[in-house]
Amino acid sequence: MERNVAVETKDLVHVYPNGGVKALKGVNLKIYENDKMSIIGQNGSGKTTIVRHFNGLLRPTEGQVFLFGEDTAGKSVGDMARRCGYVFQNPNHQIFCTTVREELEVGPNNFKFSEEEKNQEIDKVVEMMHLEGILNSHPMTLDYTTKKIVSIASVLVFKPEVLILDEPTGGLDEVGRRMLTSIINMMHNDGHTVVMISHDMDYVAENSDRIVVMSQGEVIADGTPKEIFLNAPVLERAMIAPPQITSLDLLLDGQGDTALSVQDFVRKYKN
Numbered sequence: 309m310e311r312n313v314a315v316e317t318k319d320l321v322h323v324y325p326n327g328g329v330k331a332l333k334g335v336n337l338k339i340y341e342n343d344k345m346s347i348i349g350q351n352g353s354g355k356t357t358i359v360r361h362f363n364g365l366l367r368p369t370e371g372q373v374f375l376f377g378e379d380t381a382g383k384s385v386g387d388m389a390r391r392c393g394y395v396f397q398n399p400n401h402q403i404f405c406t407t408v409r410e411e412l413e414v415g416p417n418n419f420k421f422s423e424e425e426k427n428q429e430i431d432k433v434v435e436m437m438h439l440e441g442i443l444n445s446h447p448m449t450l451d452y453t454t455k456k457i458v459s460i461a462s463v464l465v466f467k468p469e470v471l472i473l474d475e476p477t478g479g480l481d482e483v484g485r486r487m488l489t490s491i492i493n494m495m496h497n498d499g500h501t502v503v504m505i506s507h508d509m510d511y512v513a514e515n516s517d518r519i520v521v522m523s524q525g526e527v528i529a530d531g532t533p534k535e536i537f538l539n540a541p542v543l544e545r546a547m548i549a550p551p552q553i554t555s556l557d558l559l560l561d562g563q564g565d566t567a568l569s570v571q572d573f574v575r576k577y578k579n
């Protein structure tokens with residue numbers, strides 16, 4: 309079945325002005341509506357740079373970015389950010405209000421939600437992410453993990469069609485990871501598109517239907533988790549180790565259906 313394209317880059321080049329690093333070297337990428345995908349690649353490969361073009365934080369040096377079929381060249385950051393909600397890699401760069409409650413109101417206020425809808429969406433997110441006790445706290449007094457949760461909540465609250473999570477598991481404990489997993493699944497089940505950037509291959513393997521691999525400003529592979537994590541030359545070129553359980557399975561056996569998760573592994577070896 310033909311699916312609609314949510315985000316498309318055409319020959320996207322980005323050169324940072326200071327220092328002139330060519331961070332993207334002509335990237336062609338299509339992200340489809342309702343994709344649940346991850347972008348992986350070593351430090352400096354261009355992951356953050358590419359997704360920042362989806363919400364207008366960065367503009368192409370050359371090439372084009374389309375959102376839902378429309379060229380974004382003439383679009384405001386507001387228009388783009390409403391559709392592509394971006395959770396920053398570092399929550400300290402995203403959070404700027406003096407209370408958590410105000411932080412959650414920024415998106416709904418910018419995007420002209422009615423008072424009723426705003427309160428309703430905030431209540432939902434607060435309940436789901438257990439933020440009741442900290443609504444009046446100053447975000448900068450919170451620990452890193454809680455700040456991270458607040459930064460995710462502040463994007464979730466305006467229900468962007470495309471949810472971009474830049475390194476979302478960084479600093480999260482197990483409770484936080486499970487909450488994140490349920491958020492990703494909820495958004496995906498509700499028809500949203502989820503794009504995650506991560507260095508956590510165990511998490512990526514279990515939470516993506518599609519993986520795009522970047523290396524030195526280019527996309528070098530695009531496939532299912534199995535296709536990517538069993539492609540040794542691609543992993544080598546991108547300097548990525550597969551999930552630990554996959555490495556273990558390959559060492560033990562190297563045949564049949566290779567495990568990408570602990571559950572896969574148990575299923576395979578129990579008999």
Ligand SMILES: Nc1ncnc2c1ncn2[C@@H]1O[C@H](COP(=O)(O)OP(=O)(O)OP(=O)(O)O)[C@@H](O)[C@H]1O
Pocket residue numbers: 324325326327329330331349350351352353354355356357358397
């Ligand atoms: N603001 C900036 N000014 C100049 N160069 C930059 C800037 N931000 C990133 N770069 C450079 O652009 C390249 C791509 O960086 P980018 O942040 O997109 O990588 P990344 O894949 O997100 O890396 P990481 O995994 O470390 O987050 C790197 O060479 C980086 O040093």
Ligand SMILES: [Mg+2]
Pocket residue numbers: 355356357397
């Ligand atoms: Mg990055």
